[in-house]
Amino acid sequence: MSTKKPSTALTSRQQLAAVVLAAAVVGAVLAPSVYAATNDPDDTVAVVEIEGPVNTALADDVESELADVRANDSVGAVVLKMDTPGGAPVASERMYKAVQRTSEQMTVIASVQSISASGGYYAMAPADEIYVLPTSTVGSIGLNAPAPRSSAPTQGPSGPDKRGGNEIQTWAQQQTLADTFVSAMMAERGEEFQMPREEVAKADVYLGTEAVKNGFADEIGSLNEAVHAAATAENLGEYRVDTRETGPDTGFPFLLRTDAQVVAIHANDPGYGDVKPMGLSYVHAPAVPHVDAVERFSESDLAVDRGGAAAGSGATGNESARLAGGVDA
Amino acid sequence: MNRIGTLAAAFVVTLATITGGAALTGYVTADGAAPAPEIQNDHYLDDDLVANATPGQATVEMESTARSQTVLVDPGVEPSGGAPTGLLGLLGFGGPDVADRDVRPLANALIENGHDVDVYVPDPEQQRRAAGPGGEQGPTQLGERLAEADAFVTFRTDYDATELGEIESFVESGGHVIVATEPDAAFDEPGAAALDATLGVTTESGYVYNMAENDLNYQRVYAEPAADSGSALTEGVDRAVLPSATPVGTTLAGSDVLAPIEGSELSTTRAPTEAPLLVRTDGVVMVGDSDFLSPENAQRADNDALIGNLADFLVSNDRTPPGPGGQQAPSGPTAPGGPTAPGGPTGPQPPAGNESAENATSG
Numbered sequence: 001m002s003t004k005k006p007s008t009a010l011t012s013r014q015q016l017a018a019v020v021l022a023a024a025v026v027g028a029v030l031a032p033s034v035y036a037a038t039n040d041p042d043d044t045v046a047v048v049e050i051e052g053p054v055n056t057a058l059a060d061d062v063e064s065e066l067a068d069v070r071a072n073d074s075v076g077a078v079v080l081k082m083d084t085p086g087g088a089p090v091a092s093e094r095m096y097k098a099v100q101r102t103s104e105q106m107t108v109i110a111s112v113q114s115i116s117a118s119g120g121y122y123a124m125a126p127a128d129e130i131y132v133l134p135t136s137t138v139g140s141i142g143l144n145a146p147a148p149r150s151s152a153p154t155q156g157p158s159g160p161d162k163r164g165g166n167e168i169q170t171w172a173q174q175q176t177l178a179d180t181f182v183s184a185m186m187a188e189r190g191e192e193f194q195m196p197r198e199e200v201a202k203a204d205v206y207l208g209t210e211a212v213k214n215g216f217a218d219e220i221g222s223l224n225e226a227v228h229a230a231a232t233a234e235n236l237g238e239y240r241v242d243t244r245e246t247g248p249d250t251g252f253p254f255l256l257r258t259d260a261q262v263v264a265i266h267a268n269d270p271g272y273g274d275v276k277p278m279g280l281s282y283v284h285a286p287a288v289p290h291v292d293a294v295e296r297f298s299e300s301d302l303a304v305d306r307g308g309a310a311a312g313s314g315a316t317g318n319e320s321a322r323l324a325g326g327v328d329a
Numbered sequence: 330m331n332r333i334g335t336l337a338a339a340f341v342v343t344l345a346t347i348t349g350g351a352a353l354t355g356y357v358t359a360d361g362a363a364p365a366p367e368i369q370n371d372h373y374l375d376d377d378l379v380a381n382a383t384p385g386q387a388t389v390e391m392e393s394t395a396r397s398q399t400v401l402v403d404p405g406v407e408p409s410g411g412a413p414t415g416l417l418g419l420l421g422f423g424g425p426d427v428a429d430r431d432v433r434p435l436a437n438a439l440i441e442n443g444h445d446v447d448v449y450v451p452d453p454e455q456q457r458r459a460a461g462p463g464g465e466q467g468p469t470q471l472g473e474r475l476a477e478a479d480a481f482v483t484f485r486t487d488y489d490a491t492e493l494g495e496i497e498s499f500v501e502s503g504g505h506v507i508v509a510t511e512p513d514a515a516f517d518e519p520g521a522a523a524l525d526a527t528l529g530v531t532t533e534s535g536y537v538y539n540m541a542e543n544d545l546n547y548q549r550v551y552a553e554p555a556a557d558s559g560s561a562l563t564e565g566v567d568r569a570v571l572p573s574a575t576p577v578g579t580t581l582a583g584s585d586v587l588a589p590i591e592g593s594e595l596s597t598t599r600a601p602t603e604a605p606l607l608v609r610t611d612g613v614v615m616v617g618d619s620d621f622l623s624p625e626n627a628q629r630a631d632n633d634a635l636i637g638n639l640a641d642f643l644v645s646n647d648r649t650p651p652g653p654g655g656q657q658a659p660s661g662p663t664a665p666g667g668p669t670a671p672g673g674p675t676g677p678q679p680p681a682g683n684e685s686a687e688n689a690t691s692g
Contacts, residue, residue: 097370102366150625166383168383168545168625171544171549174545174546175545183373187370187371198541201547213567
């Protein structure tokens with residue numbers, strides 16, 4: 001009955017070996033994914049960078065990143081990495097509202113690096129907490145604007161305000177713009193500020209050490225500590241950090257100020273289209289270099305070599321006079 | 330045929346299963362934008378948030394019935410470089426200093442009440458000749474013009490020694506002077522202290538501001554009659570708006586007229602200040618601001634009443650000008666009939682050797 005001819009069928013041991021081998025191969029292929037799935041925590045702290053001048057491109061990115069964060073269930077908390085002297089009012093407001101929405105949904109902590117002033121402060125104000133380093137700069141809640149001046153009458157425009165309003169109307173508009181900012185900050189942090197509204201409206205800036213005492217900030221701490229605090233607040237346990245860069249990656253624009261206003265420069269060798277005046281801005285002006293200073297250092301022969309250092313100091317005096325809104329001497 | 334039908338059905342069912350499964354999975358795991366939380370920002374809807382932009386109205390009226398007086402205005406035009414010529418210069422004053430429109434409310438009030446308004450624009454030609462060597466010291470261009478005037482309004486502070494002497498004797502002879510300065514007048518140029526000493530007034534560094542109550546900007550401060558003023562200058566003035574004002578003071582013989590309202594602070598100290606912004610002695614009014622005279626600012630608060638009072642002050646003087654042939658202007662065909670045509674037409678032969686005139690340009 002049993003024919004002893006060699007069988008091509010596998011023995012049960014061979015079958016077992018083949019199955020084990022196949023399982024090992026499949027397991028080896030799947031192992032990294034399984035490892036990642038079990039090892040990688042579900043929870044994420046998103047670090048959204050808000051760096052450089054506040055402008056439309058930055059606001060676009062910040063809005064988009066924060067919307068993505070809100071929609072992403074794995075993100076449990078947000079840290080805003082702040083490093084900006086402020087910029088355009090509308091862009092500041094857009095980021096303010098985006099942060100406000102996010103803060104409704106999860107813990108948001110702002111971590112100030114060297115500066116978060118004016119429009120930058122506006123953007124981060126709805127955060128649950130503001131972390132600063134001891135020498136970070138925060139504050140400057142107010143509007144940067146030139147003194148309105150009456151201009152000579154022109155013929156042609158369809159209405160009297162087409163070329164700019166009456167001097168008093170412009171003063172009123174500027175005051176409204178400043179009050180809008182101050183009111184928003186009082187609504188967000190009025191209970192933290194250890195000073196009345198009038199003092200806040202002076203638009204002073206404070207170092208981190210002072211800011212944690214007067215309510216412009218809440219804690220002294222680095223970015224890592226802010227991330228940890230955000231994760232702890234949301235009971236994340238184990239989490240990973242997802243850093244999201246925002247704004248244009250070209251390094252532009254950079255801000256310069258003239259005697260009269262702040263301008264955004266969008267190219268190193270700017271043409272007409274690359275210089276955008278910012279007549280009214282939420283910017284901390286001392287953090288923005290004066291165009292004369294930049295030009296002096298960019299010249300092939302520095303002014304000091306020609307004994308022309310006086311040019312710079314003259315410009316400073318002039319600026320003070322104009323900013324004061326007085327009669328130019 | 331049946332075989333092909335079976336294969337086709339299998340293909341369709343398989344494809345539908347895979348794509349349908351993918352669609353269902355995508356729908357279930359959709360990661361789109363969640364509805365944004367509703368946020369009510371009441372602070373943007375506050376009724377008081379939008380500042381009142383109504384420019385206002387001004388009615389500058391004078392009470393004085395004094396006979397026709399001549400008021401000389403020095404808008405602060407530099408005597409060299411880009412000096413204005415003729416009528417064109419008169420209209421714009423050729424520079425960023427006090428322009429014609431900036432003093433119009435005051436000038437118009439004077440003109441409407443029968444007074445002459447004369448504008449001092451130095452003639453660079455004459456300036457050069459006057460600076461020539463030799464000859465006896467005579468009056469400066471300003472001195473010649475002051476000799477014909479009853480009152481003097483100046484927005485300048487950098488007078489040289491000779492001019493200061495002429496201004497001093499002008500006041501001593503009963504002429505009335507208004508000095509309108511600015512917080513930055515002495516910021517980067519010398520000279521203001523000498524004029525202040527001549528007139529017995531002072532100015533402080535810095536500007537006054539008020540964060541709590543102001544006219545559309547913290548630097549546009551309200552000033553009200555000083556406690557013990559009771560001056561004719563404050564008649565009808567509950568509040569005046571002084572944009573960018575500096576504190577001024579006077580000697581014991583003088584009196585405070587306008588002081589900033591409560592809550593005002595000084596920029597250099599960041600502390601509350603009650604220092605006056607407008608003071609007067611018998612013949613001199615010193616005001617720490619010059620912008621309040623402009624047409625737009627004349628329409629704010631009671632500035633129109635203040636300007637009318639200042640016009641009254643100017644014409645209520647005790648001076649009888651010696652005129653072009655008087656003690657201060659020994660010679661020269663100075664055109665006397667041209668209150669609105671100074672500068673070009675005024676061409677007296679200047680006395681040579683006025684060495685100090687050169688200093689007028691360097692301040």
